[in-house]
Amino acid sequence: MSFQQHKLGAAAIGGMLGISMCITLMFPSFDFRSAESTWVGLDKNLSNGRVIGFSYEDPLVIGANKPITVILDKDPKTGEKIDPPMRAYVYEPGVPFAPAVRHPANTGPTVSQLSLNVGRMGEASEAEGAVFGINRGEVNGKDWDYIENLTALKGWTPADTLRAATDENTRYVGKGKTVYITEGCWWCHTLLPEQTQDWQVFGAPPMLGDFNGEMPTAFGSDRKAPDILHVASRNSSREWMDMHFFNPRLVQPNSIMPRFDYLWGETDAHGNKIDFDKWRTEYKEYRAGIRIYPPEIPEYAGDSEVRALVDWILTSLK
Amino acid sequence: MLIKYLFAKNEDIPAGSSSVFFGFSAIFWFVVGTGLGSFNAAKLAFPDWVTGSEMFAFGHMRQVHVLAVILGWISMAFAMTMMYMTPALGNTKLWSEKLGLWNAFLWNVGLSIGLFLLWMGITSGREYSDLIWPVDIIIFFGVLLPLGINVWMTIAHRRTQGIYITNWFFGACVFMIMVVFAVGQSPELFNLTGLTEAYMTFWFAHNVLGLWITPVAAAIAYYTIPKLTGNPLYSHRIGHLHFWSIIAFYSTPASHHLMSAPLPEWLKSFASVEGVLILIPAVAFVANILLTMKGKWSMFVENIETKFSITGVLLAIPLNMQGGFQQTRAINWYIHGTGWIVAHAHLALLGMSTFLEIAAVYFGLQQILRRKLYSLALANFHYWFVLIGFCIYWISMTIAGLIQGAGKIYEVPYIDVVVAEHPYMIARWVGGTMVFTGNLVWLYNMYMTAREGTVVPAGRYAHEMAYER
Structure with a gap:
């Protein structure tokens, strides 16, 4: 057979798929590359670390080797008061830096130049750890947010910075976002108010530069529950969040959200074993009208998953 | 068991072995996938049903359901049909039965590892690309x-x-799924982030449907319907219109999944227009198959494989009418992210493609095993349970989606939408459980066919013989 259909066909299929991939993958990449990171983008990046989800530094996806976000009201080195309090992102020695730091081009042409030249971001070293912050600077008459390396600029070390922040002001944001991913919260909640009437209820839709360097973005596609991109602006009560996670029906009787009581772990804040069976029995009595009040929920331990999750919500989802 | 042939010489392996391995694996994963689906649906209807353990949390099982049906049931059923249709249409033998058996074996192993890890929460956090990169x-x-x-x-x-047109689809689609899979998973390997990652996640999610699931399912119908009815395909040229329009148009509209994300506007508009063009291959396919049925419509009632096949083809009509228009901005703003989309996704996977594959698996396993189907009654039970279960699911989720959409645009407090959806969540669970029950019966029926089905004499087709039960 001299004429082989499959040879001509393979070339035609390859050519058509190639053109299609040029249009749908290569051309958009030019647009994505020129996007300048916003404050939201830089904040998410610095507080999440390199990758949320499976990675070399966190193979079991438990939120290991993530940066810690702290809210500082005094200078860790000089002890001077900082007013208003500022956010600092603490990378302890060995914790991999965020994509914005490792690959500055991720943050856009102007922001990356500001971060490198003014913020001295390039001087940070993963082996020694670093503390980052976000500052605002002017280029050609326009304001830009950029990353500054506070270890190089002010001499703040990770250990000093963590010590200067109280436990209340220490937020395990990176670990909390990891819990959000592994527990599948994003199968029902979205992080994407739509560009329709949606934003009047759920807040402003995200901007172009809000995602630079984020991985994974986890918008969510199937909304069985409210959008939570700005949930902490609507409700900032830690107590409400705690009750809602332990059993959503405590605060919202018609909710279909699963109970996340298992995120409390084995022991509570005082090191006592949590008696889930007793709680369930008492809760059943409450539902049956035998008890007037529902049982108290246990206080969670400082290193529990639920603490990190609530930290992330109250810090990042504003 | 077929495992023993893994280390046999290729010449010693009976023809069709890999097809049988793939076929039974596919049915097994179908039972697993729909069982998980039913369990998940129960949790949405009754959130306090099974609690207290992360292993039975909705968030740990939802992605396992999705990937078990896509990679387990649907893709393995495709492999099953490719292993027997490709050689039959080329008038030759399968290039390597041994490679086919190893393929089926590694597929089961890889999928089991991946789903186990996902269930444990070890995920990449990217929808449809959830499997971590070593598993990829x-x-x-x-x-x-x-x-x-x-x-x-x-x-x-x-x-x-x-x-033949079926082999055009098979050859092209296995190539395109490789490209789509490799490109779609590349953000994890090369740390591509931000909107690039979000867009590539849905570039993969769209193309796995548009370039793999729906075209291969259609290709299967191009084989089964002429084979069962004895009519030649109405028009091979219309088949080529279908094929080349899929390649040209349907590899492009991925960003219509992210109409409300801050992607470039030109990309969204382009995707929206290309998305409407799905109507060209869709009309070509449906018309071609339905015209092939000319003079043999009684088989739609009498023959179980034709019944499944034609039901799948008929379900392609609402599927593509929805698919073509729901991604335009005018409709997308109302139904994006609602249960409507869930209903549409199940119409594509559980409706159109599953029905076409079930027919091909029924037909192929009887032909290869040379055994007549064990029981027509059980097969009819299977048909009606899957069809009615699917319809309950599809209709209830479509209504729920319309309620959600109205709630969205009229700014109804979300909890009121949850309350309004509750009856439809229960209906969804009932429908899903019916599909699961039907599939359990199918697994039993197929197992009994392999063991006790009447032997089909050489030179005869199984569907020409009378049923005994």
């Missing part, structure tokens, strides 16, 4: 590449002048 590598080299090699080599070694 197993899938690419253990699942997709051997499948492609076997299909291409069989087509290249065919003993016919032309290539």
Whole structure:
């Protein structure tokens, strides 16, 4: 057979798929590359670390080797008061830096130049750890947010910075976002108010530069529950969040959200074993009208998953 | 068992062995996938049903359901049909039965590892690309590449002048799924982030449907319907219109999944227009198959394989009418992210493609095993339970989606939408459980066919023989 259909066909299929991939993958990449990171983008990046989800530094996806976000009201080195309090992102020695730091081009042409030249971001070293912050600077008459390396600029070390922040002001944001991913919260909640009437209820839709360097973005596609991109602006009560996670029906009787009581772990804040069976029995009595009040929920331990999750919500989802 | 042939010489392996391995694996994963689906649906209707353990939390099981049906049931059923249709249409033998058996074996192993890890929460956090990259590598080299090699080599070694339309689809789709899979998973390997990652997640999610699931399912119908009815395909040229319009148009509209994300506007508009063009291949396909049925419509009632097949083809009509228009901005703003989309996704996977595959698996396993189907009654039970279960699911989720959409645009407090949806969530669970029950019966029926079905004499088709039960 001299004429082989499959040879001509393979070339035609390859050519058509190639053109299609040029249009749908290569051309958009030019647009994505020129996007300048916003404050939201830089904040998410610095507080999440390199990758949320499976990675070399966190193979079991438990939120290991993530940066810690702290809210500082005094200078860790000089002890001077900082007013208003500022956010600092603490990378302890060995914790991999965020994509914005490792690959500055991720943050856009102007922001990356500001971060490198003014913020001295390039001087940070993963082996020694670093503390980052976000500052605002002017280029050609326009304001830009950029990353500054506070270890190089002010001499703040990770250990000093963590010590200067109280436990209340220490937020395990990176670990909390990891819990959000592994527990599948994003199968029902979205992080994407739509560009329709949606934003009047759920807040402003995200901007172009809000995602630079984020991985994974986890918008969510199937909304069985409210959008939570700005949930902490609507409700900032830690107590409400705690009750809602332990059993959503405590605060919202018609909710279909699963109970996340298992995120409390084995022991509570005082090191006592949590008696889930007793709680369930008492809760059943409450539902049956035998008890007037529902049982108290246990206080969670400082290193529990639920603490990190609530930290992330109250810090990042504003 | 077929495992014993893994280390046999290729010549010693009976023809069709890999097809049988794939076929029973596919049915098994179908039972697993729909069982998980039913359990998940129960949790949405009754949130306090099974609690207290992360292993039975909705968030740990939802992605396992999705990937068990896509990679387990649907893709394995595709492999099953490719292993027997490709050589039959080339008038030749499968290039390597041994490679096919290893392919089926590695597929089961890789998928089990991946789903176990997902269930434990070890995920990449990217929808449809949830499997972590080491598992992605197993899938690419253990699942997709051997499948492609076997299909291409069989087509290249065919003993016919032309290539039938089914083989055009098979050969092209296994190539495109490899490209789509490799590109779609690349953000994890190369740390591509931000909107690039979000867009590539849905570039993969769209193309796995548009370039793999729906076209291969359609290709299967191009084989089964002429084979069952004895009519030649109405028009091979219309088949080519279908094929080339899929390649040209349907590899482009991925960003219509992210109409409300801050992607470039030109990209969204382009995707929206290209998305409407799905109507060209869709009309070509449905018309071609329905015209092939001319004079044989009684088989739609009398023959179980034709019944499944034609139901799948008919379900392609609402599927593509929805698919073509729901991604335009005018409709998308109302239904985006609602239960409507869930209903549409199940119409594509559980409706159109599953019905076409079930027919091909029924037909193929009887032909290869040379056994008549064990029980027509059980097969009819299967048909009606899957069809009615699916319809309950589809209709209830469509209504729920419209309620959600109205709630969205009229700013109804979300909890009121949850309350309004509750009856439909229960209906969804009932429908899903019916599908699961039907599939359990199918697994039993197929197992009994292999063991006790009447032997089909040489030179005869199983569907020409009378049923005994």
